[in-house]
Amino acid sequence: MQIRNVKSSDYNVISPLINEWWGGRQMSDMLPKLFFVHFKNTSFIAEKDGEILGFLIGFLSQSDKDVAYIHFVGVNPNHRKNQIGKQLYNEFFNVAKKHKVNFVRAVTSPVNKVSIAYHTKMGFNIENGDKEVDGVSVFSDYDGPNQDRVLFVKGVD
Numbered sequence: 001m002q003i004r005n006v007k008s009s010d011y012n013v014i015s016p017l018i019n020e021w022w023g024g025r026q027m028s029d030m031l032p033k034l035f036f037v038h039f040k041n042t043s044f045i046a047e048k049d050g051e052i053l054g055f056l057i058g059f060l061s062q063s064d065k066d067v068a069y070i071h072f073v074g075v076n077p078n079h080r081k082n083q084i085g086k087q088l089y090n091e092f093f094n095v096a097k098k099h100k101v102n103f104v105r106a107v108t109s110p111v112n113k114v115s116i117a118y119h120t121k122m123g124f125n126i127e128n129g130d131k132e133v134d135g136v137s138v139f140s141d142y143d144g145p146n147q148d149r150v151l152f153v154k155g156v157d
Contacts, residue, residue: 001053001084003091006043011036014055014074021074031057031072042068044091046075046084053079056088060099068096068156070106089122096156106152110138116150124152 011033018028035043039059046054054075061067070092075084096104106124108115110133120126129139133148142149 001046001048001087003044003046003087005040006036006045006055006057007040008033008037010045010052010055013052017052017076018074021077035059035071042092042095044088046088052076053082054084054088056085056092058092058095058104060096060101066102068092068099068101068104070104085118086122093156102156104154104156107142107149108152110134110136110148110150119152122154124154127151127153 014036015028015031015033018031019026035057039057042059043057044055045052055073056070057072058068058070061069070089073085073088075088093104104124106119108119110116116126116136126137127139129137129148129151131138131140131148136150138148138150140148142151
C-alpha cells in the first residue's frame with residue numbers, strides 16, 4: 001500500500017464510493033470537488049494496485065494558524081481493521097507538525113458511533129457541548145437546525 005496526496009481527478013473516483021462506503025447514508029454532498037482542488041497538500045489517498053483503500057481530506061485552518069482540521073475520512077469497508085485509517089491520520093499529523101500546528105480538530109454526527117469510537121481511540125478528546133445525545137456531549141444545531149455535532153480536538157505531539 002502507498003499513501004499519496006490527492007489530485008483533482010481523484011474526486012471522480014471517490015465521489016461515487018462515498019454513499020456506498022457509508023452504508024447508503026447520503027454523504028457525498030459533504031465532500032465537493034473543491035476539496036480535491038484546493039487542499040491537495042494536506043489530503044491523502046491510500047491505494048494498492050490502483051485500488052483506493054481509503055482517503056483523508058484535511059486542511060490547515062486559515063483563521064487559526066494553531067489548528068488543522070480533518071474534514072472527511074473514508075476507508076473501504078472491505079479493508080477496515082488494516083490500520084489504513086491510522087496511517088492516513090498519521091500522515092496528516094505529520095503535515096500538521098511540519099507546519100507547527102498544535103491542534104487537530106474534527107467533527108462528526110452523534111449518530112456516527114463508529115466515528116466517535118475511532119476518534120477517541122486515536123486520542124481525540126470530545127469537546128464539551130451544550131447538551132448530550134446518547135451520553136455524548138454535542139453542540140446543538142452546529143451545522144444548522146437539528147444538525148447537532150460532536151467536536152473533537154487532539155494535541156499534535
